[in-house]
Amino acid sequence: MAKVSNNVSPESYEKLYAMLLEAISSSVLLIDEDTRIISTNRNFLEKSRRSLSNTIGHQLKEVFPPIIFDHMDVKQSMLQVFEKNQPTRGKQMTYQVPGLPMRVYHYRILPFSRDGVVEYAMLLMDDVTEQVRLSEEVRGVERHLASVIESASDIVLSTDIEGRISTWNTAARKLSGYSFYEVKNHFLFEYCTSDHQEEVKKAFASMKTGKGSQMFELDLITKKGDSIQVSWVLSPMKDDSFQTVGIVAVGRDLTERRKFEAQLFQSQKLAALGVMGGGIAHEIRNPLAISSSAAQFLMDNTITQEFRKECAEKIQTGIKRASIIIENLLRFARPSEKGEIAQVDLIHLLKETLNLVKNQARIQKIETTSHFPKKPVLINGNGSLLQQVFMNLFLNAINAMPDGGKLNISAKIMASEVMVRIADTGHGISKLEVDKIFDPFYTTSPVGKGTGLGLSICYSIVKQHLGNIEAESIDGKGTTFIVRLPIL
Amino acid sequence: MKDKNELVLIVDDEPDMCWALEHMLKRNGFLSKRALNGQEAIRLMESNRFRVAFLDAKLPDIEGLELARRLRDIDPGIHIVMISGYFYRDDNDIQGAMSEGLIKGFIGKPFDHDEILKAIKL
Numbered sequence: 001m002a003k004v005s006n007n008v009s010p011e012s013y014e015k016l017y018a019m020l021l022e023a024i025s026s027s028v029l030l031i032d033e034d035t036r037i038i039s040t041n042r043n044f045l046e047k048s049r050r051s052l053s054n055t056i057g058h059q060l061k062e063v064f065p066p067i068i069f070d071h072m073d074v075k076q077s078m079l080q081v082f083e084k085n086q087p088t089r090g091k092q093m094t095y096q097v098p099g100l101p102m103r104v105y106h107y108r109i110l111p112f113s114r115d116g117v118v119e120y121a122m123l124l125m126d127d128v129t130e131q132v133r134l135s136e137e138v139r140g141v142e143r144h145l146a147s148v149i150e151s152a153s154d155i156v157l158s159t160d161i162e163g164r165i166s167t168w169n170t171a172a173r174k175l176s177g178y179s180f181y182e183v184k185n186h187f188l189f190e191y192c193t194s195d196h197q198e199e200v201k202k203a204f205a206s207m208k209t210g211k212g213s214q215m216f217e218l219d220l221i222t223k224k225g226d227s228i229q230v231s232w233v234l235s236p237m238k239d240d241s242f243q244t245v246g247i248v249a250v251g252r253d254l255t256e257r258r259k260f261e262a263q264l265f266q267s268q269k270l271a272a273l274g275v276m277g278g279g280i281a282h283e284i285r286n287p288l289a290i291s292s293s294a295a296q297f298l299m300d301n302t303i304t305q306e307f308r309k310e311c312a313e314k315i316q317t318g319i320k321r322a323s324i325i326i327e328n329l330l331r332f333a334r335p336s337e338k339g340e341i342a343q344v345d346l347i348h349l350l351k352e353t354l355n356l357v358k359n360q361a362r363i364q365k366i367e368t369t370s371h372f373p374k375k376p377v378l379i380n381g382n383g384s385l386l387q388q389v390f391m392n393l394f395l396n397a398i399n400a401m402p403d404g405g406k407l408n409i410s411a412k413i414m415a416s417e418v419m420v421r422i423a424d425t426g427h428g429i430s431k432l433e434v435d436k437i438f439d440p441f442y443t444t445s446p447v448g449k450g451t452g453l454g455l456s457i458c459y460s461i462v463k464q465h466l467g468n469i470e471a472e473s474i475d476g477k478g479t480t481f482i483v484r485l486p487i488l
Numbered sequence: 489m490k491d492k493n494e495l496v497l498i499v500d501d502e503p504d505m506c507w508a509l510e511h512m513l514k515r516n517g518f519l520s521k522r523a524l525n526g527q528e529a530i531r532l533m534e535s536n537r538f539r540v541a542f543l544d545a546k547l548p549d550i551e552g553l554e555l556a557r558r559l560r561d562i563d564p565g566i567h568i569v570m571i572s573g574y575f576y577r578d579d580n581d582i583q584g585a586m587s588e589g590l591i592k593g594f595i596g597k598p599f600d601h602d603e604i605l606k607a608i609k610l
Contacts, residue, residue: 282546285573286502289597293508296601300515307511314504363546363574 027105027125030112033082035060035074038120047103047127060123068095072107081111081121092128104129155230155251158237161244163187163204175230175253177223188249193219193227207236207247217254217464229254261460268457269388272395273333283325283359287318294318328356332387343488344383345376346418347411353387354409357394365404372411377418378488385461386485389469392454393422393481400426400479417467418487423480429473437471458483496520496608497541499529499555500571501548509542509571512601518608526550526558533562540608543591545572553581556590569607573597 008016021028027044029037037058045052048063061069077088087110096102106128112120149156155172159165164187168180176183176191183191189200196218203214214234219227230251237246273280294311297303303311332353354370361368379386397407405425412419429437438459462469467485496518498509506522513520521536523529526549529541541559545552556568568591575582577594585591593607 282572282574285597286505289571289573289599290502290504290508292598293512293601297511297515314507317504362548365548 025127027123027127029060029123029125031060031078031109031121031123032119033078033121035078037063044125065095068093077109078121081109082118085111085113085116085118087111092132102129103127104132155249155253157188157249157251159188159204159247159249161208161246163189163201163247166246172251175222175228175251176220182223191221193221203232203234204247207234207244212236220251229258265385265388265457265461268392268454269333272388272391272454273329280325280329280359282363284322287321291315291318291322328352331384332356332391334384340382340384341380342383343378344381344386346379346386346420346485347372347375347377349383349387350390350409350411350420353390353394356391357398360395361398361407364398364401366398366401366407367405368407368409370409372409373413377411377413379418379465379485380488381465381485382461386465389458389461389483390420390422392458393483396454397422397424397426397479397481400424400428405478413487414484416486417484420483420485421480422483423478425478428475428477429471429479430475431473434471434473438469494518494539495536497529497532497536497538497559498522499524499526499541499547499552500544501525501546502544505544509604512604513608516605524548526555529555530558530562533559533566537563538566540567540569542569542571542604542607545570545574553585553590556585560590567592569593569595571595571597571599571604 021041022043024041025043027047028041029044030039032038037055037060040052040055044050045055048055050063055063060074064072071093072091080086080088088108090106090108092104092106094102094104104127105125107123107125110122110124111118112122149167150170152169153171155175156167156169157165157172158167164185165183166185168178168183172183173179178191187201188204189197192200199216200218203216206214213236215232217229217231220230221227231254232249232251235248235250236244237248239245291314294314297311298308298315350370350372354368358368394407394409401407401424406423407425408421408423410421410423412421437455439456459469462483462485465485467483469481469483471479471481473479496513498506498513498520500506500509500522501524503524506524510520510522521532521538523532526547529543532538541556543552543556543559547555550558552570552572556570559566559568570582570585570591570593572594573596575594576596577583582591582594586594595603595607
C-alpha cells in the first residue's frame with residue numbers, strides 16, 4: 001500500500017481505509033474465530049442484498065446459503081488461518097441469490113494478526129463472473145478454431161519465423177504418417193525430396209522478408225517413404241502490430257487431382273488427334289498410293305529387271321514413310337504414365353512434334369520455319385506431356401490461319417531457362433480475350449470444333465514443369481505464345 | 489477410244505506419285521507431263537494442249553479445286569480428274585465440283601491402275 005505522509009492524523013487514516021473499503025469492487029468480511037461477522041463493506045451488502053444490521057454480528061453460516069458454506073469448507077480454512085497464521089489459497093465458487101443470475105466468486109481468507117496473534121480472519125471475495133465468462137468464450141473460440149483446423153482435409157501447419165514446425169493438424173498426421181511430436185521444431189523441407197529442398201527453403205526465407213503468400217508444388221515424403229504430390233500455400237502470420245511472427249502452410253494432396261488431370265489430358269490429346277486427322281490421312285495415303293502403284297507394276301511379267309528394282313524400292317520407301325507417321329502418332333496418342341519424369345531434349349521433342357503437324361500446316365498453305373539451338377537443350381520433365389503442350393500450341397497456331405500464313409517456332413536459352421516462341425500470322429486474339437485463353441472451356445471455336453481445354457491443359461502441364469506460359473497478340477496480326485521452362 | 493498421242497497433265501507435289509502415274513500412262517501408250525505445283529501446271533497449260541489433267545487436291549501454292557477452275561479458264565474443254573488422299577468421294581466439296589462439272593471424276597489414293605485408265609477413257 002502507498003505510504004501516507006506523516007502529517008496525516010490517525011482519524012484520517014481510518015477514514016481513508018473506510019473509503020477504500022467502500023470503493024473497491026471486492027467483497028470484504030472481517031470474521032472472528034467463531035465465524036461471526038465483525039465488519040463488512042458496501043460491495044458485499046449490495047451483492048448479497050443484505051443490510052448492515054442483519055449481517056454484522058451474524059454467523060457466516062447464516063449469511064451464506066448452506067451449500068456455499070459447506071463448499072467453502074470454512075471450518076478447515078479458519079483453522080488454517082487462526083492456528084497457522086497463514087492465508088488460504090485462492091478458490092472459486094459459484095453463488096446464486098434466488099432470482100438473480102449465477103455469479104462466480106474468487107475468494108481467499110487472510111489472517112489479520114497483531115503481535116503474532118491472529119485476531120480476525122478477513123474473507124476477500126471478488127466477483128469474477130465476467131472474467132470467467134470471457135475466458136470460457138475465448139476457450140470456446142479456440143476450441144472451435146482448433147476443430148476447424150483439425151477437421152480440414154488439407155494439411156494445415158504453422159511454423160515459427162525460421163520455419164520450424166509449431167503446429168500440425170490431423171490431416172498432416174494422416175497424410176505424412178508423422179505425429180506432431182515427431183515433426184515439432186523440425187523444418188518442412190526435411191520432409192521433401194532433395195531436389196525440392198532448396199525451393200522450400202527459399203519460399204520460407206522470402207516469407208521472413210515480408211513477401212505475401214507463396215504457392216508451390218512439391219513431393220512430401222511420408223514416414224513410410226512414399227512420396228505424395230502436395231500443392232502448398234504459405235502465408236505470413238502477423239501479430240497486432242503487423243510483424244510477421246510465423247508462417248502458416250496449407251497443403252493439398254494432389255493425388256486425386258492428378259488422376260483426373262491425366263484423364264483430361266488424355267481425352268484432349270485424342271481430340272487433338274481428330275484435328276490432325278485430315279493431314280494424317282493425306283500423309284499416309286500418298287505413300288500407300290505409290291506403294292500400291294509400284295506393286296501393280298510388279299505384277300506385270302513384262303517389266304525390265306531395272307524397273308522391277310525401282311518399284312521394289314518405291315514400295316520400301318512408301319512403307320517406311322507410312323510407318324514413321326504411324327509410329328509418331330502412336331507415341332503421341334499413348335497415355336503418359338504418371339511420374340514419368342526424365343531428362344528430355346526439348347529441341348528433339350520440338351522437331352518431332354513439328355513433324356507431326358507439318359503436313360496439316362502444308363495443306364493449309366502455312367509456311368513453317370524454325371530456329372533452334374544446334375545443341376540439345378535438356379530439361380527435366382514428362383516428354384509425352386510436353387509434346388502435348390507443343391502439339392496444342394502448334395495446332396492452335398495452324399487453326400488460327402485458315403487462309404494460310406507463317407508459323408515460326410524458335411527456342412532460345414536465356415540464363416537458367418529455355419524460351420520457346422510459337423508465332424503465327426493468324427487472326428490474333430483481342431486484348432479482352434487474351435486474359436481468358438488459359439481458362440478451362442474458354443473457346444472461340446464454333447460448337448463441336450474445339451473443347452476449350454487445350455490451352456488450360458498447356459498451362460497446367462507447363463506449371464507442373466515449374467515453367468511459365470503466356471501469350472502476346474495483336475488483333476488481326478497474329479499471336480505469339482511463349483513457353484519458359486527451367487533447363488538442367 | 490481416244491487418240492493415244494493426246495497429252496495427259498499430272499499435277500502432284502509428290503514426285504514419287506508423278507513417277508507412278510507417268511509409268512502407268514506410258515505403259516498404256518499415253519504421253520504425260522508433270523507439274524509439282526499450281527504455277528508449273530498453269531505454265532504447262534499455256535504451252536501445251538492437254539486433253540486430260542490429273543490433279544492432287546492439296547498443292548503447296550493452290551487448292552486442287554481452285555487450280556481446276558484456272559485450268560478450265562485456260563482450256564474449257566479439258567477433262568479434269570482429281571486424285572486425292574485428302575478428300576473422299578462423298579465429301580461435299582467433291583460432290584459439288586462433280587455436279588458442277590468442274591471435275592469429271594474423283595479417284596481416292598491408293599488406287600488401282602484400272603481406275604485411272606477408265607477415267608481417261610471417259
